[in-house]
Amino acid sequence: MFRSTPIIRWRKYQERYNLMGAKCEKCGKLHYPQPALCTCGSSKFIAHKFKGEGTLLSFTDIGSGPEAYAEHAPYCLGIIQLSEGPKITSQLSDCKLEDLKIGMQMIATFRKFYSSGEKGAIYYGTKFTPKW
Amino acid sequence: MEKIGIVGYGAYIPKFRIKAEAIAEVWGENADKIKAGLGLTEKSLPAKDEDTTTISVQAARNALLRAGIVGKKIGALYIGSESHPYAVKPTAATVADAIQAGFDTMAADTEFACKAGSAAIQMVAGLVKSEMIEYGMAIGSDTSQSSQGNALEYSAASGGAAFILGREKKEIIAELEKTLSFTSDTPDFWRRGLQETPEHAGRFTGEPAYMKHVLGATQMILSETNSKPSDFDYAVFHMPNGKFPLQAAKKLGFSTEQVKPGLVVSKIGNTYSGSSLLGLSSVLDIAKAGQKILVTSYGSGSGSDSFIFKTTKRLEEVQDKAKKTEDYVARKEYVGYSKYRQHMAMVV
Ligand SMILES: [Zn+2]
Numbered sequence: 001m002f003r004s005t006p007i008i009r010w011r012k013y014q015e016r017y018n019l020m021g022a023k024c025e026k027c028g029k030l031h032y033p034q035p036a037l038c039t040c041g042s043s044k045f046i047a048h049k050f051k052g053e054g055t056l057l058s059f060t061d062i063g064s065g066p067e068a069y070a071e072h073a074p075y076c077l078g079i080i081q082l083s084e085g086p087k088i089t090s091q092l093s094d095c096k097l098e099d100l101k102i103g104m105q106m107i108a109t110f111r112k113f114y115s116s117g118e119k120g121a122i123y124y125g126t127k128f129t130p131k132w
Numbered sequence: 133m134e135k136i137g138i139v140g141y142g143a144y145i146p147k148f149r150i151k152a153e154a155i156a157e158v159w160g161e162n163a164d165k166i167k168a169g170l171g172l173t174e175k176s177l178p179a180k181d182e183d184t185t186t187i188s189v190q191a192a193r194n195a196l197l198r199a200g201i202v203g204k205k206i207g208a209l210y211i212g213s214e215s216h217p218y219a220v221k222p223t224a225a226t227v228a229d230a231i232q233a234g235f236d237t238m239a240a241d242t243e244f245a246c247k248a249g250s251a252a253i254q255m256v257a258g259l260v261k262s263e264m265i266e267y268g269m270a271i272g273s274d275t276s277q278s279s280q281g282n283a284l285e286y287s288a289a290s291g292g293a294a295f296i297l298g299r300e301k302k303e304i305i306a307e308l309e310k311t312l313s314f315t316s317d318t319p320d321f322w323r324r325g326l327q328e329t330p331e332h333a334g335r336f337t338g339e340p341a342y343m344k345h346v347l348g349a350t351q352m353i354l355s356e357t358n359s360k361p362s363d364f365d366y367a368v369f370h371m372p373n374g375k376f377p378l379q380a381a382k383k384l385g386f387s388t389e390q391v392k393p394g395l396v397v398s399k400i401g402n403t404y405s406g407s408s409l410l411g412l413s414s415v416l417d418i419a420k421a422g423q424k425i426l427v428t429s430y431g432s433g434s435g436s437d438s439f440i441f442k443t444t445k446r447l448e449e450v451q452d453k454a455k456k457t458e459d460y461v462a463r464k465e466y467v468g469y470s471k472y473r474q475h476m477a478m479v480v
Binding site: 017075127 | 147179180181182183185186189190193217218221226229230232463465478
């Protein structure tokens, strides 16, 4: 059974629920998630919320996923370039492999990530789905 | 006295459907007889990564788009459901964080079978009217359960709708003219703690339960407001199936034409706490300015909440700002019985 401590996950709630990333105060570059250092070397960031729209750069399907996602399998996984620039790896909801095409428009959706077994906490966050 | 009303609304229905035929085949039942008897053809079910919380968040975000406000403005958030993912841990807290409502938010989950969402609208209305908050959000949302082979399996569906209430005149899309409730202790349908699926009292769920309360609340609100059925452009009654709301309408003197626009049950099933609220969101999607809408919910156990809304010009400006109920009804992918059970097993 997959187990995970709620506290480590809790720190990432806003990042996951609302695509909260960061904007470098010095050079203005947008990051998701917030890194320790910007490519310009600065460590000063302000919070930035991404809109949740992007383009599908690459995708695959997962027949048997890691333990946490095993009960969700089969599912698709994709790399999405957000309209603001950064790339994000995300599970893709409400679609099968044959529904996907490189370059298609994707939108964010709020979904269940996994739960720590039957008694554990349930974790939620942003996934992407083909724009409709 | 200052008017309050709906300033934003949003629907969400999962993409997946199962046809009555696919369920009937497994249990050796006659699908045509069941479809005719229940007045529905298929029902919605959640994706494996959806539950009452995720349905609520999607509906809430659609409601914010129509209201044109940010989540931070929401002062209270109540979510009605009989399928809250946790027995103890509020759905409302997760949804509040997911719309960035901020720490200064009153929040709680409500439960009253299928009328927990309409009860939440009444709670929010009180807070807005008394000026304790500027805006409040009420959601009715469910991934309803039924035991395998039970008659409820044909109708127990998934979906939800969210409503934001406020009192800024130019923002109101539908004024709340009146609301009241009709409540009595009635053993028609229940689920004991730690049980995964509900029990129901068969035919007793009709006359002494649904009809008594829906008719009781509706007659009370008509009488208290000196209204008659012909004063309304639309009427929405809770939809446990496609038959009961039409029978209730007939007994009350409403026409099928007044009820049809909100009758989403025939295509998606009974979304429990989401049912009458999705009926209301479907009507708001198509209503014009200056129209009157009557809504009466029903929750087993039992009670009904009645509402009278009058739409404003502002409604027509916000209808296209988010996906409509019908967009979600039309977006669908069919699954077979075993896949349906797999999906449902994920929300227990
Ligand atoms: Zn930088």
